[in-house]
Amino acid sequence: MVVRLIIGWLITIVGLGFAGVRIRWLVRLVQSGQPTTGRTADIGARVWAQVTEVFGQRKLLKWSIPGLAHFFTFWAFVILLTVYLEAYGSLFQSGFAIWWGIGSWPPLGFLQDAIATLTFCSLIVFAVIRIRQNPARIERKSRFFGSHLGGAWLVLLLIFLVILTMFLFRGSSAALGTFPYKSGAWVSIGMGHALSGIGTAGLEVLETVALLAHLAVAFGFLILVLHSKHLHIFLAPLNVTTKRLPDALGPLLPMESDGKPIDFEDPGEDDTFGRGTIADFTWKGMLDFETCTECGRCQSQCPAWNTGKPLSPKLLIMDLRDQLTSEAPYLLNGKEDHEFTALVGKKEDGGVIDPDVLWACTSCGACVEQCPVDIEHVDHIMDMRRHQVLIESEFPTELGTLFKNLENKGNPWGQNNSERMDWAKDLGFEVPVLDGEIPEDVEYLFWIGCAGAFDDNARKTVRATAELLHIAGVNFAVLGKNETCTGDPARRSGNEFLFQMQAQETAENLNALFEGREPVQRRIVTTCPHCLNTLGREYPQLGGNYTVTHHTQLLNALVRDGKLTPVAPADAASVTYHDPCYLGRHNKVYTPPRELAGATGARLTEMPRHADRSLCCGAGGARMWMEEKIGKRINVERVDEALATEASTVVTGCPFCKVMISDGLTQRQSEDKGAGVDVRDVSQLLLEAVHRSQPAESTAEQG
Amino acid sequence: MVSRLGYQCAYCGLRVRLEGDPRHPGHGVVEELTKSGEPMTLPGLEVLHRFCASALRAGSGGDTMLRRAWLGWVTDRFEASRPRRHFGIRHYSRLGLHPARMRAPRLFRKHWQVRKMRCAALASHYYANAR
Numbered sequence: 001m002v003v004r005l006i007i008g009w010l011i012t013i014v015g016l017g018f019a020g021v022r023i024r025w026l027v028r029l030v031q032s033g034q035p036t037t038g039r040t041a042d043i044g045a046r047v048w049a050q051v052t053e054v055f056g057q058r059k060l061l062k063w064s065i066p067g068l069a070h071f072f073t074f075w076a077f078v079i080l081l082t083v084y085l086e087a088y089g090s091l092f093q094s095g096f097a098i099w100w101g102i103g104s105w106p107p108l109g110f111l112q113d114a115i116a117t118l119t120f121c122s123l124i125v126f127a128v129i130r131i132r133q134n135p136a137r138i139e140r141k142s143r144f145f146g147s148h149l150g151g152a153w154l155v156l157l158l159i160f161l162v163i164l165t166m167f168l169f170r171g172s173s174a175a176l177g178t179f180p181y182k183s184g185a186w187v188s189i190g191m192g193h194a195l196s197g198i199g200t201a202g203l204e205v206l207e208t209v210a211l212l213a214h215l216a217v218a219f220g221f222l223i224l225v226l227h228s229k230h231l232h233i234f235l236a237p238l239n240v241t242t243k244r245l246p247d248a249l250g251p252l253l254p255m256e257s258d259g260k261p262i263d264f265e266d267p268g269e270d271d272t273f274g275r276g277t278i279a280d281f282t283w284k285g286m287l288d289f290e291t292c293t294e295c296g297r298c299q300s301q302c303p304a305w306n307t308g309k310p311l312s313p314k315l316l317i318m319d320l321r322d323q324l325t326s327e328a329p330y331l332l333n334g335k336e337d338h339e340f341t342a343l344v345g346k347k348e349d350g351g352v353i354d355p356d357v358l359w360a361c362t363s364c365g366a367c368v369e370q371c372p373v374d375i376e377h378v379d380h381i382m383d384m385r386r387h388q389v390l391i392e393s394e395f396p397t398e399l400g401t402l403f404k405n406l407e408n409k410g411n412p413w414g415q416n417n418s419e420r421m422d423w424a425k426d427l428g429f430e431v432p433v434l435d436g437e438i439p440e441d442v443e444y445l446f447w448i449g450c451a452g453a454f455d456d457n458a459r460k461t462v463r464a465t466a467e468l469l470h471i472a473g474v475n476f477a478v479l480g481k482n483e484t485c486t487g488d489p490a491r492r493s494g495n496e497f498l499f500q501m502q503a504q505e506t507a508e509n510l511n512a513l514f515e516g517r518e519p520v521q522r523r524i525v526t527t528c529p530h531c532l533n534t535l536g537r538e539y540p541q542l543g544g545n546y547t548v549t550h551h552t553q554l555l556n557a558l559v560r561d562g563k564l565t566p567v568a569p570a571d572a573a574s575v576t577y578h579d580p581c582y583l584g585r586h587n588k589v590y591t592p593p594r595e596l597a598g599a600t601g602a603r604l605t606e607m608p609r610h611a612d613r614s615l616c617c618g619a620g621g622a623r624m625w626m627e628e629k630i631g632k633r634i635n636v637e638r639v640d641e642a643l644a645t646e647a648s649t650v651v652t653g654c655p656f657c658k659v660m661i662s663d664g665l666t667q668r669q670s671e672d673k674g675a676g677v678d679v680r681d682v683s684q685l686l687l688e689a690v691h692r693s694q695p696a697e698s699t700a701e702q703g
Numbered sequence: 704m705v706s707r708l709g710y711q712c713a714y715c716g717l718r719v720r721l722e723g724d725p726r727h728p729g730h731g732v733v734e735e736l737t738k739s740g741e742p743m744t745l746p747g748l749e750v751l752h753r754f755c756a757s758a759l760r761a762g763s764g765g766d767t768m769l770r771r772a773w774l775g776w777v778t779d780r781f782e783a784s785r786p787r788r789h790f791g792i793r794h795y796s797r798l799g800l801h802p803a804r805m806r807a808p809r810l811f812r813k814h815w816q817v818r819k820m821r822c823a824a825l826a827s828h829y830y831a832n833a834r
Contacts, residue, residue, distance in 0.1 A: 265824045269814045391816050400766075407767040408716050497820045498768070501827050 001094065004208045008091040008215055015219025022226040025332075026290065029324070032331040033283030034272065035259030039242040046241050049374075054237045059372040063297070066129055069122035070372075073159065076119040077233065083112055083166055086180075087214055090169075095178030106184025113187040116163045123156055123163075130156075140305070143296030146315045151228045152294075158221045165217055167191050168210035172203045235291040236373040242284055248376035249365040249586045251537040255386060255496050256282075264500045274386030274494070277340035278323045278352075279331060281380075288375045289321035298367030298377060303616040304360040308631025311360035313367035313377040316353060320380070323352045344388055356630060358384055359396055363492050363621030364581040369612050385494030399493050402625040406498060410484035411450040412625060417481045423452060423459040424478075429470050433480035438513050444469075444476040444554070445513070447535065449528035450485050451655035457662055458655030461527050461681035465551045468687055469525075471694075472563040474554075476525065482509065486534040493622035500542075503534070507544030510535075519545035527551045527683070529582035529589075529654045530620075537587070550583055552653045552682050556592040559599050559686070566689030568601020575602040575685070576647035578638065578661060579614035580654030593653045596682045600689035605645040615641065617652075617660035624656055639664035643674045650679045709833060713749035714759050715770040717830040720752075728754035728777040729830060754778075763796070772798060772819040775826030798822055 040046070052058045057074060061067035086103060089096030097103030130152065135142040144152075167187060173179040174192025181188070195203065225233055244253070254261045257271035259282075267273075272280045281289075298313035299305050305312045323341065324331075330338040344358055345351020358381065367377040388394045405414035424431045431446075438445060446469070452462035469476050487502035514522040524546050526532050536548030558564045575597055583589045590611050597604050609615045618634030628634070639661060642650045650665070652658055662679045669675060709718040710731060719731030729752045736747045736759075751759065754777045755770065763773070776798050798818045802808040 264820055265828065267817050267821055269810075269817050271817065273813075273817070390820065391813050393816070404767060497823070501824065505827075505831065 001092075004212060005091045007212055008088070011212065011215050011219055015222060018223050019219075019226055022223070025328075026226070026231075028332055029328050030283050030286045030290065032279075033281050033286040034257075036256060036282035036284050037259055038244075039284060042245055045245050049240050049243065049245075050237060053240045053372075053374070057372075059370070059374075062370070065125060069125040072115065072118040072122045076115045079111055079115045080162070080166070082108065083116075083170075084215075084218065087169065087211055090173075090211055095173070095180060097180030104180040104182070106181060109181030109183070109185030109188070113185045116166060117187055119159065120163050123160055126156055140308075143300040143314075144294070145296070145299070146312065146318065147294035147296060148229055151224075151230070154224065155221075155228070155230050158217060158224065161217045162214070162221065165210050165214035169207060169214050171195050172198075172207035172210060176200065176203045176207060178207075229292065229294045232291050232293040232373055235287060236293075239287055239291040240374050242287070243374040244376060244379070247374070248368045248379055250533060251541065252382055252491060253379060254541050255383075264497055273390045274388070274496075275343065275380070275383040276387040276391060277343060278320065278327050279340045280387070281320075281324075281383075284376075285320075285380060285383075286324055288380070289317055289324050291373045292317045292321060292375060293373060294318065295372065297370040297372065298375075301366035301370050301613060303362055303364060303366065303618060303634045303637070304631075306615070307634050307637050309356070309360040310354060310630065311357045313375075316357060316381070317375060317377065319352050342392075344384055344392075344394070353384060355388075355394070358388070359626065360623075360630070361621050362581070362616045362618055362623045362634070364616035365585040366581075366613070366616065369585050382492070382494065386496050387494075389494035390497060395494065396626050398626045399495075399622065402489060402493065402622065403495055403498060406485055406487075406490055406502065410502070411454060412485060412489050413450060413454045415454045417484070420448070420453045420483060421478075421480050423448065423462050424466070427463060427466065429467075431466060432477040434477045434513065435480075435482070436513075437515060438477065438517075442475050442477045444474060444523045444525045444549075445510075446476045446478045447524050447526040447528075447531055447548075448478055448483060449526055449531045449655065451659070452527055453483070455655060455659060457658055458527070461551075461655060461658065461683055464681065464683040464687040465525075465527050465555070468555055468558070468564060468683060468690065471690060472558045474558070474563075479513075486531050486539075488530040488534045489622045489625060491534070491538070492620065493625070503539060503542050503544075507539050507542045510539075510544055510546065514546070520547055522546040524548045525551055525554050527653075527655060527681070529580045529587065530656065533582045533586055550587075550589055550592070550653065552583075552593040552596055553589060555683060555686055556596050556599075559596065564686070564690050565693045566599050566601070566686055567692035568689065569692065572601050572603045573649060574605055574645075574647045575649045575651050576605050576607055576642050576645045577610070577682075578607070578617065578642065578650055578652040578657055579610055580652060580657045581614065581616050581620050583653055584614055585612055593651075593682045596686055597651055600685045602649070602651075602685060605647050607641045607645055609641065617654075617657040619656035619660045624660075633664065633667075635660040635664035636667055639668055639674070643668065643677065648677060649685070650677065651682050651685055652679070653682050655681075710750040712752045712755050714751050714755035715774055715826070716767055717752070717771060717774065717826060718833040719750055720830070720833045726753075726781075728752060728781050729774065729833065732756050734759070768823050769819060771826040772822040775822030775824070775829065776818075778829055779822070779825060 057067065057071045060070045082098065085098060086096060102108060133142045133144050135145040139145060170179060170185065170188035171191025172195055174189050175195040179188065179192065198206065225231060256262065262271055275281050294314060296314050302311065302313055327340060341350060341352065343352045344355055346354060361381045363378050365378055402412050405412050409415060410417060448462055451458040484506060485502055486506060487499035490502060491499035524535055526548065529550060532548050532550050535546055559566060577594055577597055579590065594604060615638050616634060617638055618628065650661055652661065658679055658681060665674055665677060665679055711717065712719050713736060720727055720729045721731050731750050732753050733748055734751050734756050736749045752774055754774055758773060798815060800811060800815050800818060802811040805811060
């Protein structure tokens with residue numbers, strides 16, 4: 001007893017010593033990040049996130065088989081703490097049981113053995129997944145491509161050893177008759193029966209060796225965890241607790257320096273603009289890097305990675321983590337004398353993040369949506385873009401044209417504002433144009449958006465929506481020539497300054513327009529999910545609070561209220577719906593467009609990747625304005641998926657998606673694929689169905 | 704909704720001042736902007752800020768944001784009644800920053816970019832409702 005007590009405590013002291021040094025180093029490293037705000041507000045929501053995402057494993061369970069395996073493994077870590085308590089007690093007293101009768105309560109013994117057995121099964125599942133997803137065989141198709149594979153196998157082995165030593169210790173204890181559970185712990189008791197052939201002396205040695213091995217494995221595991229990607233075991237609960245609420249989608253965060261928003265009218269010359277070096281990241285960013293589990297769920301969903309581009313959200317975070325580690329001595333021991341490495345640049349120039357990686361992001365948010373530990377990939381990418389644009393003036397040349405058009409003409413197309421109302425020509429009724437305050441009887445400001453105003457394809461959507469609103473008797477008005485870009489392309493391309501200029505002007509104008517109305521009465525409807533996101537969720541950062549609705553939401557409500565009566569055709573057409581990222585993932589609007597499509601009588605066939613796992617069209621993150629030179633075009637990939645459903649129409653709810661999918665379809669049709677398929681907005685389908693009930697009143701040109 | 708009243712400068716896109724001190728750098732002037740080689744039909748008359756007209760004549764170039772930054776810088780100087788001798792166009796290209804006078808000259812580029820944003824923001828706001 002004395003020997004095992006001494007060895008047991010030696011293992012503990014050495015293990016805790018090494019772990020303590022590492023934990024202190026990690027805490028200091030994360031604390032060296034820039035301060036940030038809003039990470040502890042709304043404590044109720046944070047507790048709920050902890051309950052659902054950490055204890056409930058909500059995000060992991062989106063992938064049923066690996067999710068379930070991880071669920072059991074996580075709960076094993078929690079439940080088997082009681083076994084470790086018993087193990088420490090056994091160092092002092094043979095046959096130790098947790099006090100107050102808990103340690104001999106059969107249900108606890110059953111639970112301990114059951115979770116350990118389920119974890120053993122989970123290890124088999126993990127091993128099968130890792131073999132099937134072996135990057136050496138399937139290369140980029142593997143979600144583990146680029147991950148640390150050796151460490152992962154080592155951790156699986158250590159978890160197995162935890163279970164093995166646990167059952168050996170408990171089994172030999174049961175055979176010796178010192179096991180506190182007389183029933184319930186079915187595996188341990190069964191193991192005891194199996195070991196009963198060994199003599200008492202042999203069992204005593206086995207019990208001691210297994211007990212000490214059980215402790216040694218735990219501390220070996222602890223030290224490995226603290227030095228590897230498995231750090232997420234401890235950091236994930238912290239990262240989930242301090243995540244952006246409701247999640248890191250929708251609005252981008254305002255630019256902050258030293259924990260305070262930058263005032264672009266009077267910025268400090270020492271302010272940090274975006275993230276140019278690893279030292280510029282906030283502590284939350286650094287926590288993100290250290291928390292990454294390298295599971296590759298983000299990579300498996302990324303449209304850029306899936307079409308052969310160099311961007312993988314996982315590899316980007318891993319590269320930033322490696323950079324954080326390599327510059328940690330300077331972060332911890334004085335930043336003043338050290339010039340930190342510029343993050344963005346070619347590898348041969350000493351860069352950490354290749355410009356092709358940085359600018360390939362479509363900001364679709366698939367990575368953020370999938371990440372089980374709530375890493376905010378898109379925010380980090382946008383922050384690095386901000387630095388490149390605002391301080392380095394290094395960005396793809398095509399963006400120069402975009403910025404010029406936005407600065408000079410107020411829209412990305414560079415069209416004259418006098419053409420903003422061309423979409424309403426020959427509409428058959430007059431569209432009221434506001435010039436001054438909005439009249440009391442006008443329910444909605446119809447925000448046309450630059451695409452709706454200048455792109456021929458998008459104009460059809462705007463016309464259909466306007467006509468439907470007119471038929472339903474909705475009193476709406478537009479801004480006409482007074483409308484300008486909301487600033488979304490500027491913000492997503494990193495030009496925060498230009499965004500601020502555009503958005504402040506627009507917000508001031510809208511506030512003047514809606515003066516005297518409560519925010520809930522400041523109703524805006526738009527056909528563009530990017531405008532929806534910017535006006536509704538980013539303008540509050542600038543003092544502009546409006547109730548912004550997507551046209552599919554409003555039209556769906558009008559159909560439900562009986563103000564629009566669609567009539568199904570005799571032979572229902574098959575359609576497939578493409579979820580726009582800024583409507584779906586970023587704003588969680590999935591159902592109304594589908595219900596509308598269903599109301600028109602169309603048969604909806606879903607693509608394999610839909611709803612929160614939808615594949616981006618390739619236009620987001622200002623990619624609409626950049627050349628796509630590497631890999632397969634994302635829009636063509638999406639069109640291939642749509643054509644595989646054999647639907648005759650691809651419907652969507654975003655003018656940019658419509659342009660991208662139409663372009664992809666045109667390419668495929670030139671290759672004799674997808675003949676007869678067309679791309680339409682949901683509103684166009686609805687208008688057609690409504691016209692069936694009132695053929696004589698048809699006025700608008702159909703797409 | 705506020706209508707886009709007034710005239711926009713053909714050089715920086717911001718509205719020009721037509722009232723007040725005619726020496727103001729943002730005061731409107733009319734310039735002939737027909738490029739050489741273009742057919743002479745109607746004269747290419749454009750409205751510009753007084754300062755932008757001089758910058759254009761000096762061939763300063765730059766993107767729209769930089770042009771606005773220059774205008775913002777000179778407007779700020781004018782409003783603060785700083786000496787007029789500093790109004791030469793070369794002075795403004797650095798927006799008042801001089802690497803040799805900075806505590807960390809290697810940061811010149813960053814500080815210049817920050818000042819550019821500040822001056823452009825100033826100009827945008829200053830001339831938003833110019834009459």
